[in-house]
Every structure is written in structure tokens, then in C-alpha cells.
Amino acid sequence: MTAADIPTEALRTRVAEQLRRARDRSVALTDAVDDDDLVRQHSKLMSPLVWDLAHIGSQEELWLVRDVGGRVPLRPDIDDLYDAFQHPRADRPALPLLSPAEARTYVREVRDKAFDVLEHSPLDGRRLEAGGFAFGMIVQHEQQHDETMLATHQLRSGAPVLNAPPPPPGRPLPAAEVLVPEGPFTMGTSIDAWALDNERPAHDVHVDAFFIDTAPVTNAQYLAFVEAGGYDDPRFWSEEGWAYRAKADLNAPRFWVRDGSGWLRNRFGHIEPIPPDEPVVHVCFHEAQAYARWAGKRLPTEPEWEKAARFDPATGRSRRFPWGDEDPGPEHANVGQRHLSPAPVGAYPDGASPLGVHQLVGDVWEWLDSDFHGYPGFEAFPYREYSEVFFGGDYKMLRGGSFGTDPVAGRATFRNWDHPIRRQIFAGFRCARDASREQSA
Secondary structure, eight states, X not given: OXXXXXXXXXXXXXXXXXXXXXHHHHHHHHHTSXXXXXXXXXXXXXXXXXXXXXXXXXXXXXXXXXXXXXXXXXXGGGTTTTOTTTSOGGGGGGSXXXXXXXHHHHHHHHHHHHHHHHHHOOSOSSTTTGGGHHHHHHHHHHHHHHHHHHHHHHHOOSSOOOOOOOOOOOOOOSOSEEEEOSEEEEESOSSOTTOOGGGOSOEEEEEOOEEEESSOOBHHHHHHHHHTTGGGOGGGSOHHHHHHHHHHTOOSOTTEEEETTEEEEEETTEEEEOOTTSBOOSOOHHHHHHHHHHTTOBXXXXXXXXXXXXXXXXXXXXXSBTTBSSOOOTTTOBOTTSSSSOOOTTSOGGGOOTTOOOOOSBSSEEEEEEEOOOOTTOOOOSXXXXXXXXXXXXXXXEESOOTTSOGGGOSTTOEEEEOTTOOSSSEEOOOEEEOOHHHHO
8 A cells, every 4th residue: 555545644643653763763873873973974985974864854844844834944054064965975074064962953853843744734735745745755865864874884983883683594595596578567656655756657668588586696606706706807897897996906895804715794893704695785886797797697677677576477567566565574575774784595485576586675785787867757856856967977776775775765666876886885786697589488
């Protein structure tokens, strides 16, 4: 059931629950460290945690308090400070940012007013409010920044401060790859009330038959590439990837640590053995592409990935999620920061797609060999800076979410993108290959 199908008062309750859930996570991620850690920039790729926190409040004030609610602005004087397009991440520590105490007070005051706006909104009428879209957009925005803050935690030095139970154990899968049949399917959505502009509109796409890995590439599989000298052989790398490999001196996934002749990993401050059956994480697009070529395969395209995730050959329709239309539960996928690592391959049999592809949602974002663009009929809404300004850049697509992605943004139509050199994000990949005419028949 999408937000548009829920009676108004039930939708109001659901929105309130989602707002509280997102804020509980933001508080947990910022309360886990002291004020010195909150204002420190742990990497030039990331903002100080205190910037993310106040930015969350600023966006909520702009869209819910001022726009939807028509209320008097709380802090118009800080709008520019927390405009992500005016200040690159590397420059943000030098700004006159709110202190941790001021940021916490600000986001509480904004949230109090946002809840009052929610009580009076019809959750209908103009497009921004219909189905609670503005509230859903803000919930997703906060959860996306929570995942960003989780990535900042991975980059910080010092004693571990985050804890979570381990993911469920893995299970053997029936096959290493699955054939996805030739034919059209419906990509994107026009009916999910909280879907963002780049997911719209639904449109038919023809996809040739292809094989896709049943699960993401694991640490053990990737280690074989490392030990076979994959990082030293230009045959497997694009010209751009090879140049970046040399410039950045890449020789293994980020956060892998040499231990004699073997490897360990740094996971949120814990130095530990690398679980062989977990999906590899913290690799960039170039590394994923090089591995795929080394393995005699390639990366999937975005339409291929979405067809594998959503297409039900029995009905011919596209589902919201691989397992069906219901929201993700703990039996379906490793999402929502329930765990602090990918789950072993085969851990979520109930989350498989109708074609038998596993772990398409959660665990690791999956790099795809597609650039970021709008769908046919794309319309920027409610502002160009969410998607449209990124079209045509060097961005590569990422789909499926990670263990740090919240279920509210974990639908199978959700689109993510980043520069192909990024490794601090919770990204991995799976491989694909073309099917012959005989195989696709």
C-alpha cells in the first residue's frame, strides 16, 4: 500500500511515526560522539556531523514549516550556511556553523512546528501536500543524511562508538546466476506517492536477455581478484579507471588493512577478519568494472538491474520491491542500520525476486554501468537541485540501498548516483553477462 492509498488520519499517524523514527536515528548518530567529534571534519569528502544535523533542520524548516505550513521563519539568517549548493563539503568547517547545542535546539524547535503543521495539513490538494509528499520527502532527506553520517562514522578515528547485532547467517544459493528473459517491463513509477522526481514517470523499457549474478560479489571472490594481480593489470581497467587507480594508489577496497600476507578490515573502529561470504563494500565504480572484466563479465545497466529486481514473469507487472509490494521487514532485507555490515550471501531468502535474484535491496549499493539522466517525460519537482542539475555529469548509478539505507528510501525504484571514484559510500556490485540467442530462446 502506498501513501496515496492510506486514509488521511492513518496517513497522518504514519507520517508522524516516520518523522520520529528518522529523528531517533539522527540523535543516536550525533549523541554517540562528543562535541569535538561533532564539529571536526573527519574527511574532506564529508561534512562535520554538526553541519548535517543543522542542515536536516534547515530543510525541514524550508519545506514543512515555511512552505506547507506558511509559518514565520525561525532562522532565515542561516539559510545560506546550510545550502549544500553554496558551500562544498571541504569548505564547511570554516563556516560560522551552529554549535552542537544550538543545532540540537534548532532541530527540536523546527520539529515541534513541523508536527503542528502536520496536524493541520489536509495531506491533499496541491501536489506538494498530496499523499503527504512534502513530509515523505523530508523523512527521506533526513534518512539519506543519516546514512551519510553513518559513512562519516566509518571514516572517523578513535574508539568504536556504534553497536548493533550481527546480521543473520548466510545460506547456499541454488545457482550462481539467473537468466532474465528478453522483453519489455515497466521501469520507474507514477503511483508511489513518496517517489522522488527522478523515479518518475513509469515507462516501458525493452531489455535483451542477460544473465545476472544471484548475489553481490563477495569478499572472497574479490580477494581472488586482488591476489591474482587485478590491480596491477591494465587489461581489466578502463583508461579513466587505470589513471585513477595509479593516482590514488589503489590496491584493495577501502578500509582493508594489510596483515602480513593477508587482510583485515576496519569496520567502524573494529579491526577484524574479513568475512569471506559477505558482499564486498567500499569499492568504487572503476574497481567494480575491473573485477567484472577480470571475471569475464560486466556490470549490469540500470534497466537490467531494475528488471531483475521488479519484473514478475508470472503476471508481467513490476513490483515495488523484489519480494512484493509490502514494505521491507527484517525477513526481507538488511536495511535501516539494524546491523553494521552487509549480511552474508543467502541471508534473506524471503527477499528474493520472482526470477530468483537475492539481496537486491539492502546490504550494499550496487554500481551500475549507466549514467544519471531523467526518464522520458521527467519533470523536476519540487526543485531542480534534487536531480536535474546532476544530469549529464560523470555520475554513475547506484541501486538497491545498503545496510545503512532506511526502508523509507529502500524501494526498488529509488535511484542513487555518485562520482565513479567514490569509495567511502557503502557500495559494492554484482556482475552480469549477455545471453546468447540460444540461451534466451
